[in-house]
Structures are given as C-alpha cells and as structure tokens.
Amino acid sequence: MIRHSLREALxxxxxxxxxxxxxxxxIAVSLLVLGLFLLLAHNLRSVVAAVGSQVTVSVYLRGDATExxxxxxxxxxxxxxxxxxxxYLSPQAALEKFQRLFPTMREVAGELEENPLPASVEIRIAEGHRDPDSLRQLAEExxxxxxxxxxxxxxxxxxxxxxxxxxxxxxxxxxxxxVGLAAILTIASVIRMTIYARQQEIEIMRLVGATRTYIAAPFLLESSLLGILGGVLSLGALYAIHRHLAASQGGLxxxxxxxxxxxxLPRSTSTLLLxxxxxxxxxxxxxxxxKISL
Amino acid sequence: MVELYHVNKDYGRGNHALVDVNMAIEKGDFVFLTGASGAGKTTLLRLLFREEIATSGKILVDGMNVSTLSAFRVPTLRRRLGIVFQDFKLLSRRTVFENVAMVMEVTGVPRRQQRVKTYTVLEMLGLNHRVRSYPLELSGGEQQRVAIARALVNEPALLLADEPTGNLDPNLSWDIMTLFKTINIRGTTVLVATHDKDLITRMGKKVLTLDCGRLITH
Structure with a gap:
C-alpha cells in the first residue's frame, strides 16, 4: 500500500x-512572503530584547534628602x-554621566557654579515587568x-x-x-487534473474493489510532496536573499x-515553514x- | 446468490429504468439477462455491483444486502464479484500481466501469490504468450479474454458480464461463451446481459427478459 502510493505519486x-x-x-512564493516577514520580526525581536534591558525607572531625590x-x-x-x-547616582556621578553622554555640552556644564543635577536611583526593571502599567505603578510608589x-x-x-x-x-x-490560499487552490486544480487524466484507471480500480483510501492515497501523497517541495524552495530562496543582502552594500x-x-530564522521557524x-x-x-467520486 | 425483491430504479422525470423487479439466481446458475437496448439490463447489473443504488426494494448479492450497504463496505462486495464489460475496460498503459495482477495488488495480495495466480489464469485463457503485450497490441477477442482473466483471478462467487460479446464477431463470441460455460462448471455463478438472441438459443441456458424495465419471463 505504502509502496504503491509512493510509486504512483512519484x-x-x-x-x-x-x-x-x-x-x-x-506555495514557495506564499511561504517566502511569510518567511520574509517572520525574518523581519525575528530580528526586530532581538533588537527589542537588547533595548528592553535598558528599561529603567529613575527616582530623583530632593536636594535636602537625608542619608x-x-x-x-x-x-x-x-x-x-x-x-x-x-x-545610586550621586549629583557628582550624574554630572559626569551627563558630560559623557553629551560631550558638546561639557563646557556649559563646567561653567555652572553649582551642580544642578539631583542625586538619583536608576532602577533596572526585570523582564516580564517592562510594561507601561507596572512601570507607572512603581514610579507612583x-x-x-x-x-x-x-x-x-x-x-x-x-x-x-x-x-x-x-x-x-x-x-x-x-x-x-x-497568497497561501491561492497556492492551495492551485495545488487542488493541478491534482484534480491529474485525477481526471487517470479517471479510467480510477474507475477500474473501484470496480475491482480498491478502497477509497487505496485510490486516494497516491494523490494525497503527491500533493503533500508538492507542498514540502514548495517549503524547501521558499526556505532556499529566503536564505539566498538573506545571504545576498548580507554580502551586498546599499540597495535597500x-x-x-x-x-x-x-x-x-531559528530552526523552529524554518521547520514551521516546511x-x-x-x-x-x-x-x-x-x-x-x-468533489470527485472515487 | 442473487435475490431481488420489488426493486425499482427511477432516474426522475418519469424515467423508470426498472419497475418492481423480483428475481432469484441460485448459486452455480448460468443465467442470461436479455431485452432490447434501454430495457434496463445494464441498470440491473449496475445495481448488483452497487455502482447505482435502487430507488426502492431489496437486493441481496452473495448474502450481502446491497440496498443498505455503506460506501465503506462497497469494496468488500466488489472483491467477491468479477465484472466484464463490452468495452473491456483495460488499462492501455499497463501490460496484460499488470492489468490482471492489479486486482490482487489493490487487495494487498503478496507479490509471489499475485504472479502464480495471474499466470495460472492467463494460461487457462490461452493468453500465456501475451503476458508482456499491451492491450492495444491484442485483437478484440484477446482483449476480452484479458478482461475475463482479470474478472476471474480473484475466484469470484459471481461473474457479471455486460454485453461481453458486443464488440466481437460471432466466432469469437462463441469462444467467449464457451469460456463462461467452463467457468460456470468450475462453480462460479454467471450472469450475462446480452441482446444476442442466437447466442442465447445456442447456449440453452436460463433466460430472464426485461422489457421497459419490467421482468417478463422467469
């Protein structure tokens, strides 16, 4: 049965x-479109992760705050x-940081008679709590x-x-x-054409007592193989684009x-595409x- | 082997293909089903192998109630039958051997057994020198013998033939009928639909006649 299906499908x-x-x-085109956006999202997410670790709440102390x-x-x-x-950033440390961050303003700061910056505490927020509500709540507290x-x-x-x-x-x-929907319909009509071309054979198989599964399996296998092939093509194209852009300058x-x-793309997402x-x-x-009587 | 009780088949709009047909074919019988074109012969055969479903009435074939048979069980019924058509219905892209062996391939018979049974049946029908030929390389009579070999290879309880000699000349027709007789003697029940009166007379077997969908002689 399996050998028969595979042979017929191939x-x-x-x-x-x-x-x-x-x-x-x-199928490959639709998966490529999806894959490009997933690649964008994947890299954007690593940017977010990097930036996210810089999420802080700054608490400014009053000048007359006691130790x-x-x-x-x-x-x-x-x-x-x-x-x-x-x-903890003392006023002095805050001034140094300011001067480091804004070198062009260095002289302005130097000319001041008194350090205008307050002492402050920078609180780095742990992952999972970096949403606006939690931050606002902590700041209010x-x-x-x-x-x-x-x-x-x-x-x-x-x-x-x-x-x-x-x-x-x-x-x-x-x-x-x-695009995927269009791909599915294309596959459906291609397979349907194959079925029509083999109508006579199907009819005879039915008459000699072949089960529906036996008749349908090769077609289902064929369409699935087409789908996997589409997946492989899309991954290949995506990787080619990825490498080509990395090697070239400009253009985008x-x-x-x-x-x-x-x-x-991580392996899990590539597998998902396949x-x-x-x-x-x-x-x-x-x-x-x-819709076809088997 | 075959029993029909008050079987009707309508195709709608007053087109009654079969009207209140009652009949019984015993195990081991050889029966001709005759009648003019359009009398309902083909319809009746198609009801027996469940290619069509009766509008009303009860049909029993080899103990199976065909009228209530689920689609899932249809293959089981057909594996007990051998069916022969006027147009042979051979696969032109497959060799004679493959056309016959296909019946067993479909039902999962092991390869070795397939070979043995296929060669045996082809030899019985005098086709052993044609094993590797393709259907279109054969004469009409040979093609029909391949179709019969295909119908017989599973040792069916009942052989159904729809105008099996319709495309053959009288001599070949007689050969085919002799073949059916041999098959019948070996124990297979045979039902042949034909409008060839000469053939029926020469064979001297039981005859059922359909006229406009009604069974008129029993």
Missing amino acids: LSLWRNRFMNLVASFT EQRDRLMDSLRGRAEIEGTE MKRLPGVDDADFDLPWVTRLRDMVAMARAAGVSLGGV VPVLRDLLTTSF LLGLAAGALGGLLSLR
Whole structure:
C-alpha cells in the first residue's frame, strides 16, 4: 500500500513535472512572503530584547534628602521580583554621566557654579515587568516615599518597537495567508487534473474493489510532496536573499537590510515553514479529492 | 446468490429504468439477462455491483444486502464479484500481466501469490504468450479474454458480464461463451446481459427478459 502510493505519486509528479513545478512555486512564493516577514520580526525581536534591558525607572531625590531616607529607599527596593538591579547616582556621578553622554555640552556644564543635577536611583526593571502599567505603578510608589522629588520612566519607543514586531508578524501572516490560499487552490486544480487524466484507471480500480483510501492515497501523497517541495524552495530562496543582502552594500534602506541580515530564522521557524508547505499541499489534495467520486 | 425483491430504479422525470423487479439466481446458475437496448439490463447489473443504488426494494448479492450497504463496505462486495464489460475496460498503459495482477495488488495480495495466480489464469485463457503485450497490441477477442482473466483471478462467487460479446464477431463470441460455460462448471455463478438472441438459443441456458424495465419471463 505504502509502496504503491509512493510509486504512483512519484510517477505522477514526474509525468506532470511542469504543472507540478508551477504549483510548488505558488506555495514557495506564499511561504517566502511569510518567511520574509517572520525574518523581519525575528530580528526586530532581538533588537527589542537588547533595548528592553535598558528599561529603567529613575527616582530623583530632593536636594535636602537625608542619608537615612536614601537608605530606606534602597532597602525598599531590595529583593523585589520586578527589579533586576539598582544604581545610586550621586549629583557628582550624574554630572559626569551627563558630560559623557553629551560631550558638546561639557563646557556649559563646567561653567555652572553649582551642580544642578539631583542625586538619583536608576532602577533596572526585570523582564516580564517592562510594561507601561507596572512601570507607572512603581514610579507612583517611589514618588510617595519621603525624600523623593520625582520618578519617571522612559518607555514609549520600546512599546512602539514591540508593536512593530507584532505588525511585521501580522503582515506576514495575512499576506502569506492570502497568497497561501491561492497556492492551495492551485495545488487542488493541478491534482484534480491529474485525477481526471487517470479517471479510467480510477474507475477500474473501484470496480475491482480498491478502497477509497487505496485510490486516494497516491494523490494525497503527491500533493503533500508538492507542498514540502514548495517549503524547501521558499526556505532556499529566503536564505539566498538573506545571504545576498548580507554580502551586498546599499540597495535597500540600511535598517531594513540589517533586519533581514542580522541572523537567519531559528530552526523552529524554518521547520514551521516546511510544515506549512506540507499542510498547504495536503489541504490542496484533500480539496481536489472532495468533489470527485472515487 | 442473487435475490431481488420489488426493486425499482427511477432516474426522475418519469424515467423508470426498472419497475418492481423480483428475481432469484441460485448459486452455480448460468443465467442470461436479455431485452432490447434501454430495457434496463445494464441498470440491473449496475445495481448488483452497487455502482447505482435502487430507488426502492431489496437486493441481496452473495448474502450481502446491497440496498443498505455503506460506501465503506462497497469494496468488500466488489472483491467477491468479477465484472466484464463490452468495452473491456483495460488499462492501455499497463501490460496484460499488470492489468490482471492489479486486482490482487489493490487487495494487498503478496507479490509471489499475485504472479502464480495471474499466470495460472492467463494460461487457462490461452493468453500465456501475451503476458508482456499491451492491450492495444491484442485483437478484440484477446482483449476480452484479458478482461475475463482479470474478472476471474480473484475466484469470484459471481461473474457479471455486460454485453461481453458486443464488440466481437460471432466466432469469437462463441469462444467467449464457451469460456463462461467452463467457468460456470468450475462453480462460479454467471450472469450475462446480452441482446444476442442466437447466442442465447445456442447456449440453452436460463433466460430472464426485461422489457421497459419490467421482468417478463422467469
């Protein structure tokens, strides 16, 4: 049974190789579209991860805050799950940091008679707590402590990046989905043509008592193989694009090129693309068999 | 072997292919089904191998209730039957051997057994020198003998033949009928639909006649 199906499927793939290649290409194109967006999302996500570790809440102390108040503040932050670490910045350290970050303003700062920068505590937020609500809550809590002048956090562009990841994925899924649907229908009609071409043989097999499964299996196998082939083609094309862009200069917006070349899809996502190809092929096969009496 | 009780087959719009047909064919019988073109011979045969479903009535074939048979069980029924058609229905891309062995391939018979049984049946039908030929290289009579070999290779309980000699000249037709007689003597029940009156007379077997969908002689 398995040998029969495999032999028939391979034979049929070879006989209609041109049409089959077209069908595989449509699957490959849809998976390539999806794959490009997934690659974008994948690299965007690593950017987000890198940037995310810089999410902090800054607590500014009042000029007249006592040492005791400062210690109490530091004590209250110790051992909390949402906090990855803390750093105390004295006014002097804050000034040095400012001068390091903005070298052109160095002289302006030097001309000041008095250091205008307050002492502050930088709280690095642990992963899983870097959402606006948690940050706002922590900042509010800090503000209520004695000796604290103000607390704020800088988040908006991190969330915007994260939104972009979600958008890239959604775009990939919906665009890929539309093209994928076309691919499934193409496979279905190619397989249906194969079935029509072999109508006589199918009729005879039915008459001598072949089961539906026995008759249908080769066609289903054929369409699934077409799907996998599409998946392999798309992965190959995606990898070729990835390597080509990495090797070439210019041509694309630099940011976009970076997002396509930094790293390739992880193995799980590549496998997913192959499986999607297989699923599209199998679905096309089922669709073509549905309306035909076997 | 075959029993029909009040079988009707309508194709809609007043097209009654079979009207209240009652009949019985005993195990080991050789029966002709005759009647003018369009009398319902082919329809009746198609009901027996469940290519079509009766509008009403009950049909039993080799103990199976064909009228209530689920699609899933149809292959089981057909494996007990051998079917021969006027147009042979051979696969032109397959050799004589493959055309016959296919029946067993489909049912999962081991390769070795397939070979033995195929060669045996082809030899019995005098086709052993044609094993590797393709159907289109054969004469009409030879092609029909291949089709009969295919029908027999599974040792069916019942052989159904729909105008098996319709495309053959009288001499070849007689050869085929003699073949059927031999098969019948070996124990297979045979039902042949034909409108060839001469052949029926010469054979001297039991005859069922259909006229406009009604069975008129028993």
